[in-house]
Amino acid sequence: MLANHRSTLTQYLIEQRRRYPQASGELNGLILDVAIACKAIAGTVALGELGGNARSLEVNVQGEVQKALDVLANEVFMRRCEWSGQLAGMASEEMEAPHQIPDAYPRGKYLLVFDPLDGSSNIDVNLTVGSIFSILRAPADVIESGRDVTEADFLQPGAAQVAAGYALYGPSTMFMLTVGNGVAGFTLDPAVGEFMLTHPDVHVPEETREFAINASNSRFWEPPVKRYVDECLAGATGPRGKDFNMRWIASMVAEAHRILMRGGVFLYPRDTKDLAKAGRLRLLYETNPIGWLIEQAGGRVSTGRQPMLGVRPTALHQRIGCVFGSRAEVERIERYHHEPTPEVPVSPLFAERSLFR
Numbered sequence: 001m002l003a004n005h006r007s008t009l010t011q012y013l014i015e016q017r018r019r020y021p022q023a024s025g026e027l028n029g030l031i032l033d034v035a036i037a038c039k040a041i042a043g044t045v046a047l048g049e050l051g052g053n054a055r056s057l058e059v060n061v062q063g064e065v066q067k068a069l070d071v072l073a074n075e076v077f078m079r080r081c082e083w084s085g086q087l088a089g090m091a092s093e094e095m096e097a098p099h100q101i102p103d104a105y106p107r108g109k110y111l112l113v114f115d116p117l118d119g120s121s122n123i124d125v126n127l128t129v130g131s132i133f134s135i136l137r138a139p140a141d142v143i144e145s146g147r148d149v150t151e152a153d154f155l156q157p158g159a160a161q162v163a164a165g166y167a168l169y170g171p172s173t174m175f176m177l178t179v180g181n182g183v184a185g186f187t188l189d190p191a192v193g194e195f196m197l198t199h200p201d202v203h204v205p206e207e208t209r210e211f212a213i214n215a216s217n218s219r220f221w222e223p224p225v226k227r228y229v230d231e232c233l234a235g236a237t238g239p240r241g242k243d244f245n246m247r248w249i250a251s252m253v254a255e256a257h258r259i260l261m262r263g264g265v266f267l268y269p270r271d272t273k274d275l276a277k278a279g280r281l282r283l284l285y286e287t288n289p290i291g292w293l294i295e296q297a298g299g300r301v302s303t304g305r306q307p308m309l310g311v312r313p314t315a316l317h318q319r320i321g322c323v324f325g326s327r328a329e330v331e332r333i334e335r336y337h338h339e340p341t342p343e344v345p346v347s348p349l350f351a352e353r354s355l356f357r
Contacts (some may be wrong), residue, residue, distance in 0.1 A: 088107050162255060163179045185200075263325070264322050264329075266325050
């Protein structure tokens with residue numbers, strides 16, 4: 001299909017709004033502000049080392065080393081989205097506390113939560129990175145009083161999201177979006193500077209032969225995760241009766257995009273590596289928005305023990321274990337967490353031995 005025959009992101013949002021005649025259009029305006037921010041970040045990412053933003057700076061609130069591009073992307077999100085009157089406040093993975101809307105701008109009824117540059121550790125080697133965002137309704141008293149937002153205002157379960165998505169900065173720049181009516185994908189046409197609808201109705205394939213996990217952490221995995229991975233690795237001669245491929249990109253946006261396009265399952269589970277942390281990924285900035293996209297596309301997202309979108313956050317930067325992807329695979333992993341751990345026979349090669357037996 002020729003680009004000039006495709007719908008733009010703006011047209012798509014107008015069509016979605018027509019389904020709700022009472023809608024004010026504020027949500028559309030906010031999503032378009034986010035899209036503009038993503039276009040600006042895409043241009044900077046594309047410059048690579050020419051932009052001088054790949055250098056490391058200091059450790060952020062997450063205890064991770066920031067890239068200059070992390071800081072720049074965070075600034076772009078704030079400046080592009082704070083001015084238009086749709087937001088009551090923002091929260092970012094890169095900021096310790098919520099960002100208040102400056103007094104010079106009107107305040108609105110939504111909250112924006114975002115990871116401005118997911119996978120930034122891959123910048124040095126020119127691999128795919130992205131931005132993740134989630135939009136929530138502000139509590140009624142925030143809207144009525146116009147007061148400053150607090151951390152507690154953002155602590156809403158993933159099921160409360162009104163829009164979520166991500167931008168993917170790869171060979172092409174893509175914008176994946178859900179407003180609660182399925183998932184649509186848009187590709188940036190650099191000739192006209194617009195996101196064009198290229199994937200109108202995305203569905204996660206039900207069957208898969210791919211899984212993604214960081215195998216270097218295998219010694220810390222809980223038994224249900226180890227059981228699942230071992231069964232996949234056993235291939236056609238094992239209990240699954242088919243061969244699996246393993247993938248790992250270390251960029252959640254890239255992992256999610258692959259699963260949306262061709263199926264699979266992604267695991268970043270809770271483990272015993274650091275008992276002070278319930279997981280590695282951030283609930284508000286990463287697993288909730290990605291999880292809602294996956295579920296809107298027919299997949300499933302879970303902590304391994306319970307549905308992710310029902311988890312009530314307790315902190316702005318809360319971490320959590322996450323499994324998402326093709327529904328049957330995620331349900332299998334959940335089942336393994338609730339079943340007794342099966343006895344695994346020990347190979348004679350690894351049994352205890354002694355010179356006296």
